[in-house]
Amino acid sequence: MTQTRSLWEHGVKTGIIGGVAVLVIALVGMVESFHRRDIIAEVITMGQVLLLIGGVFIGYIAAKRTGSDESLAPGLNAVIGSSVTGGFLAFLVIVGRLINLRAVLVNASPMLYKLLTLGHKGVAGIFIILLIGMGCGVFAAALFYLPRLTRRVIILSLSSMIIAGVLQDLIRPVIAAWGPVAVVSEWLFTGNGLTVSGSISIVILIAVVMTAWALKGQDIKSGYGNLSGGSQRGIKISAFFMLAVVLLALPHILGLFLSEVLTIVGLYVLLGLGLNIVVGYAGMLDLGYVAFFAIGSYVTAVLTSPELGFFSLTFWQALPFAVVLGIFFGVLLGIPVLKMRGDYLAIATLGFGEIIRILVLSDFLRPWLGGAQGAGKIPKAAIMGYQFITPQQIYYLILAGCILVVFISLRLKGSRLGRAWMAMREDEDVAQAMGINLVATKLLAFATGAGFSALSGAIFASKLGSVYPHSFNVIISINILCLIIVGGMGSIPGVIVGAAALVGLPELLREFAEYRLLVYGAALVAMMILRPEGLWPEVRHKMELHAEEENNIGEPEPSTAT
Amino acid sequence: MFQRWKESITPTDIVMWLIGGTLLLMVIWGSVATLVAGKYTGRHWIDFVIFGLAQGSIYALIATGYTMVYGVLRMINFAHGEVFMSGPYTAYFVAAAMYRSDFLDKHPFTALFVIFVVAMAISTMIAYFLEKIAYRPLRGAPRLIPLITAIGASFFLQYMFRGLYGSGFQAYPVIKIFEGAWVIFGIRILKFQLVVIVAAILLMAALYSFIMLTRAGKAIRAVSEDKEASSLMGINVDGMISTTFIIGGMAAGAAGVLYALMFKQVHFFMGFIPGIKAFTAAVLGGIGNIPGAMLGGIFLGLIESVGPSLFLDGLGIPAPYQLKDAIAFTMLVLVLIFRPMGIMGERLAAKKA
Amino acid sequence: MNSHLGYGFNQQQVEFFNTVIQKGEELMKRILTLFIVLIAVFCLAMPAAAAGKGVVKIKKGEPVHIAYWFVISGPNTSLGMDTVRGIEIAIEDFGKKIKGHPIKLTGEDTGCGPEGGQAAATKIASDPSVVAAIGSNCSSAAKPGVPILWAAGIPSVSPSNTAPYLTDPKRGDGYSGYLRTCHNDTVQGAVAAQFAKDVLKVTSAATIHDGSVYAEQLAQVFAANFKKMGGKITAQEAVSPGDTDMRPVLTSIATGKPGLIYYPIFIAEGGHITRQGKEVSGLEKTKMMGADGIFSPDFYKAAGEAAVGMYHTSPDFSAFPAAYKDFLKKHQEKYGKKPEAPFHAHSYDAAMMILKSIDKVGVAGKDGSLTIDRMKLRDAMYATKGFKGMTGTLNCDKYGDCADPRIAVYETNIDNIKKGEMPTMPIWKPYK
Structure with a gap:
């Protein structure tokens, strides 16, 4: 029974x-x-x-x-x-x-x-x-x-077809811009949706590629493993250079709108890397991180905007001030919260974020900052007469910023300071006992994070051409926090993946605006339950989270559940 | 003696006190300037205080739920604002139906009772399933992970209710017996404000006695002290956590109806800002501490109501009420500078927050 | 050490091979670096994608593509949806076809903010098939968005941007392709002030804004005009979106004993102020006045019976030509309800203006194609004179202000609230 x-x-x-x-x-x-x-x-x-x-x-x-x-x-x-x-x-x-x-x-x-x-x-x-x-x-x-392989092939090929159908408006102009290949787009798409023949061919194409990879992929991997160290290095170097070439050519391949999406993702990568130092490395929960973004933007606006009419510096002249003031405020706001821990810190920083936004918006500071009307006519960045105006051009500016910040983050991570941060993250009291100066270490984390954020803010102001207080909502802080955790806390590639997933994807689906946040919320919950370590976790962090699972050998993780 | 004292003081402490002192001086200076200017009479001040108390008691009720969850799980339940929203938003339809059929005007108390029951039931249900689906699988995960889940759940619930009930505003019907004002000892007080304050006090008293006097309350307190130990003592930890969410949800649902009676409008976004305010109130009072949350809520409500007029008006700052949240958060930072664990957070200070 | 190289070679040979490999690697690195530098220079030097060709050629049977960029998410959704419906009805009235080509309408969400406006405008600009755009709703979205569209050669007509800046002579070249069919805020604020001073005969007033671009501007214009006419502004307060307890701020305003409170804000906060204004002592005799942002049935829901006797400034619907009745009928049939916000007719006019201008400048080819020069389209729209629209007679000036700025004042009575409908006849208008 x-x-x-x-x-x-x-x-x-x-x-x-x-x-x-x-x-x-x-x-x-x-x-x-x-x-x-x-x-x-x-x-x-x-x-x-x-x-x-x-x-x-x-x-x-x-x-x-x-x-x-x-x-x-x-x-x-x-x-x-x-x-x-x-x-x-x-x-x-x-x-x-x-x-x-x-x-x-x-x-x-x-x-x-x-x-x-x-x-x-x-x-x-x-x-x-x-x-x-x-x-x-x-x-x-x-x-x-069905056997595992067949199942994966079916699921993947069907889902690629669906994705192609959902993103048709984005894919079509990209293919169409490629001259001779444009015929493909006409064959794949009609005015509204895929054609029947197009969808079948996508399914078949993906299925063939998947099957081939499944059958031969292991050989290729082991073949690569058997290669000499020198050749492996050669392949790695050329792969790296290929990546560089792709990164440089990307905006021209993708066209105007996707480049715009890339620039937005790039700005969030900058922000995410900054917050990653405060939260991911140093373990201090900061919910008001948008404050420094606002400070970077507004310093740039005040120094460059003829509408406010105080100074009329160029973007490059204003940038150092923006970053330095960002760092200064990072320290200034860091001092009162030094003694606070955990959630007290979270709410105090959230308060800072709101205070900055409200002040910037207020009638009180309107003569200096423009109040609700914001400040406009912020000049675009220019190098030797080359102006960064369109998203495709601004992309390079942001790419340069990202590379710089990624480099600094990487160097900091292995440095003495970086290890001090991580020690502090694991246990403040033990770290102090080991001789780490908590005050200096904490303030340096705030300062670095604020500096990155202010840099992002300055580029944001120049990109948008005008700044409004409403751009610096508490939701931005929350979004940045989500992206570093979804990406994998403390992991640099994680931040990039997280930004692409949580900022880029919703931006691509702008026309479904009504349901964006609904799906976003559900995805956050599902993500945290199924994969708490993030999309691209830091190795050590992942080991901590999965230590138990590895000890008792269970069944392998279901990877097909999409 | 002096030597030891000197050693324990670092330059950052001095900077911190300087910042705190400056803020405090500004507050005092502003207050004196306002009082000297004499723009407001005594009656205005009394009005400000009553408005602040009414708003604050709602914050206090929501903050209680926040703080209880924090106590047992050590997590910020970001979605608590949505629990607060779900009840009154659903109960609106009941209220509107009763209003249309004249039931509300004929039997206001029965109708109110029904509204409260519906709202509390829905909020409780949402809170219960929230814990079961979103938080329970994450027991023992690093603390940031449930926070992100809570943020996600908050977005999801907001937009789910928007999708279900629409994005427009709905307005609670006017309940005639609570319209108008009473004059008590020469002080004019709006009827429903008094109702809200009294109801909030009763609810909080009930809640506090539940936690302090009943067996389940004792168990919840035990769980918030030490999960492992209480589990060893035969306490059903998961059950107690569920109970906490249920109670928090009930408080939030009741607070939601009081809020809807006071401000009439309900819509899908109504929980977000009160949620953040209640969180602030909970921290202000010392998070995890129930009387602290109540105190924090009232304090926050008062600051928001009285603060802009008292601190800023005399300084000649234009549009002081635009800065009311900035004042509230500045006061929060000020309190935390001198008492890093909140007003009543003494007990938790020894442990790790 | 590479073990399989070691077979049959002595130590020296192995080292030799290794140095060769290393040298080769370094050489490769150098070549690749050079390559990358070249590509970088090439990419940077390449002109921005030639999105704006200026001329759109539409093949036989393919649609003429018009895009809108409105707010279709968040709290201001009703404003966006109202304007979308105006366009849809205009396209139907136009006959759904233009010179034998169907009309295709697509849209993007601006979220009523600058970032959203920029992204939405970029998305439209990246589609070379778009002939013209309609939008945005919110001025803050238009500010960064319009220059992007115009850089791609797409002219844009807004039905509801009321910020003076956008048609200001000093606005800059990026806005040369921008027009609007709605009034400029300088008009509305002035009408409100005139009404307060001349008709209501109040001598003192207070303003409240909510920190939005629209409200702050309008409150400023009102205050400036009111002062100019000899009135006294007792307080210029502000609240924040999401505030619910307005009693403290109203109490503070009450100390100045203003004769009128002007609060040109949005529905939620406007509702709270209207309701709570009745409960604050000292404001019993104060008149309340809002603007077109709360001229909507949703506001009556929010404010309830407290809204009885309050005033609104809004476009004068009674001055609209007879065709407006037809429009309302079509709206009711098509969407099952009355318009939700005040800008549907302006949106209708914007769409009509674009369609008629396309009809004028479009050149039909022999193969059934249609060629539209977007510069000529822009010029044709700027040259609009005496255009009989749904909102009156439209005349575009050289900065793109096309509206027939008829702003009138309405008073709410108890019937309006009970039915949940806006008053249709204004009680006062500044023109004959």
């Missing part, structure tokens, strides 16, 4: 959780608003894809969690899980047709029901939902029973 119960127990449980999740997705309006965009033109829309992915995912999880010896059990659970999820949606449609849910839930529109039932009325529509749910379950079960 208990045996049979446990057979389908996981399916039902997972199905209920999934059903609630899918209900939320439908009721916040995501499905309906994504329905306006086609993935494959006139075949399938983004909204439908979203629901199908949900259904399959739930089925797969149900199968995976079963863990029964019975070979049929996972498949059964997959089908049950997905069907239960479908049942929730069917229930929504039934209830929604009987009473007007719209008075409370604004997105429970007739349009949504029509979409869910594929336009069928009455009982037929309900059956269609259940049927599709079951179909998802069957597909999930099939995926589960």
Whole structure:
């Protein structure tokens, strides 16, 4: 008796959780608003894809969690899980047709029901939902029973097709700009979505590449390992140079908008590396980091803007002042919080961030800083007559800044100071006992972080041409903190990856503005639960987090769960 | 003796005191200048204080939830502001329905009771599942990780409710019996402000006695002292943490309804700023300390209401109320300079915050 | 040491090989460095991507692409959606086609801020098929965004940027492709001041802004005009977005005993001030006045019955031509509700102006293509005179101010609140 119960127990449980999740997705309006965009033109829309992915995912999880010896059990659970999820949606449609849910839930529109039932009325529509749910379950079960390699190939090739469909507006102009290759874009895309032939070819292409890599990749890796040290070094050097070439050519390959995204990511990399020193190296939780960004921007504005009319320096003349004043304020604000620990520090720094923003906005300082109207006409940076105006040009300025800051961070990390910071992060009292001067060490961390941030602020002011107090919201501080932790605390490549993921991706999806933060929030939670060490963790930190797992050899991490 | 004293003083301490002293002097100077100018009469000051108390008691109620969670988990529950928002936002629909059917005007107390129950139930549910889904898998992770989860959960909840109920504003119906003002001992006080203050005091007293007097409260205190030890004593640690979230959620839901009665508007973003303010209040009072959170909340409410007029008006600073948050945070820093563990954070000072 | 090189060679030979390898590596490094330097020079020297060709050629059957950049996320969403709907109705009224080509409308979100404005403008500028743009909603987004669009050769018409700076003679070349169909704030602030002084006969007033570009500007203009007319400004206060307890600031204002409080801010804070103004002692007789930012049914929800008797300055809908009634009918049919913000008609006019100008300057080719010179398009729009629009007769001056600035004053009564509808007839207007 208990045996049979446990057979389908996981399916039902997972199905209920999934059903609630899918209900939320439908009721916040995501499905309906994504329905306006086609993935494959006139075949399938983004909204439908979203629901199908949900259904399959739930089925797969149900199968995976079963863990029964019975070979049929996972498949059964997959089908049950997905069907239960479908049942929730069917229930929504039934209830929604009987009473007007719209008075409370604004997105429970007739349009949504029509979409869910594929336009069928009455009982037929309900059956269609259940049927599709079951179909998802069957597909999930099939995926589960397939060998690992095939499964990965299928998932990856399908998801690349979906990504190509979602990002069509970005991919199209990039390909189109490449002269002879432009034909490809016309073949792949129509005005709204992928063409059928295009989507099939993407799937096939990715599948072939994946299979080839899976079959031969190990050989290539071991081949590389067998090469002589000299040749390996040669390959590494040339790879490094290739990277440099790519970095330099990137804005010209990607075009205007993607370069703009790169510059925004770059600014956040600068900020992230600065905060990484304060939080990642020195372990001091700073929630008001945007203050120094604001100081960098405003110092630049005051020194250069003819609108405020105090000075009219060039960008390069103003930059050192911005950085030095940033550092000065870093120390000044650092002193009162020296004795505070943990969350007291967090709230005090958050306070600083807000104080700076409010002061900059205030009528009180308007004669000097421009108040709510901000300060405009900040000159662009220029070197020997070469001006950094367009995103493609500013990119180089920011790239140079990033390289400089990455270099400093790298050197600091291994230095005496860097090790002192990390000792302090692990345990302040022990660090002090070992002879580390806590005051100097802390203040240096604040100063360095503030300097990086002010540099970013100065570039930001020149990039935007005008500064407004509203750009220096507490959300920015929170965002920077999130990106360094999602990237991997204390890790320099982690900051770059984190910035790309948390700043670049949302920027690419600007047209889905309504749901950006919803997904962002959910992704943060999921990320922290599934991969607390971050996307590209620092080696030592990762070892700490996974020490237990390595001791008791469990099953390998599920890497296919996307 | 003097030698030892001299040794323990570092140059940074002196700078710190200088900063603190300067701030303090400015505050005193500003206050004296304002009082000398005589723009405000005694009645104005009394009004400011009452407004501040009413606002502060709401901060205090939210701060209690913050502080309790901090006590047991040592984490900043950034999403607490959203727990606070979810209850009254949902209960709005109940309130609106009762208003339309005239039930609210005929049986105001029953209706209020229903509103409170709905709001507290929803907030409690959100808090419970928040802990279960987002925080429980992270027990024992480094402290920054649950913080990020909390931030993520906060965004998610905000925009989930925006998606569910729409992005517009909704306004709570006016409850007639609470309109107008009473005059008590010659002091005019708005009826619902008094209601809010009294309700907040009652709720906080109930909460405090629950923590101090009941068995479960004792267990929660034990868990916040030492998780391992209390687990060895046979306390269900996870259960107690859940209980804490449930109680925090109830307090937040009640605070939310009081807030909605006072300010009428509800919308998806309404929890964010009170959340940060309550967090500030909790730190001000000494985080993890329940009476401290209450004190911190009231103190913050008073500073926001009285501060701009008292400290800045006399200095001739334009638009002083624009700077009210800056004043509040400056006072926070000032308090933390002289008492790095908050006003009542004595007990925690010995341990590691 | 490379072990497999060691076989059959003696120590010296091995060392020799190693030095050769090392030298080779160094040489390679040098060559690659040189290569990179060359590429760097090349990349920097390359002109910025030739996005702005000036001429858009549309093949047969392909659409004429017009983009909007509005605020479609965050607290000001209703403003953006209102203007989007204005464009959609204009396109339908135009017949959905222009010289045989369909019209394609896409949009980006500015989030009502400078960074968002810059990013949205860049995204539009990067698409060479865009003929013209409509936007932005918020002046702070327009400031960095407009020059980006114009650098790419895209002219932009805004339905709701009211900041004077954007059409100021000193604004700079980057704004040469910018026009607007809504009033300039200098007009609205002046109308409010005149009404207060001449009609309400108040001698003293206080202003409240919320630190936004729009509100601060308007409050300033009002105060300056009111003072010029001999009135007294008792206080110029400010609140912050998200503030709820306005009683302290109102109490502080009450000490000056102003005859009127002008608060040209947004819905949430405006609602709190309106409600709480009734509860603060000393303000019982003070008149309350807002601007077009809170001229919306949502504001009535927020303020409740406390809004009865308050005044608003807003575009004069009663002066709109008869066609406006038709517009409202279409709006109701298409979206199932009335407009939510005051700028839908301006948006309609912006779209119409663009479409008519395209119709004028577009050259149809023999192969069914359509060629549009965007410089000529810009000139055609700047030359607009006597254009009968939804908001009145539009005449563009040489800085792109095209509006027929009819700002009137409205008074709210109890019926408006109960129905949740804005008053339709102004109680006073400064023109005949």
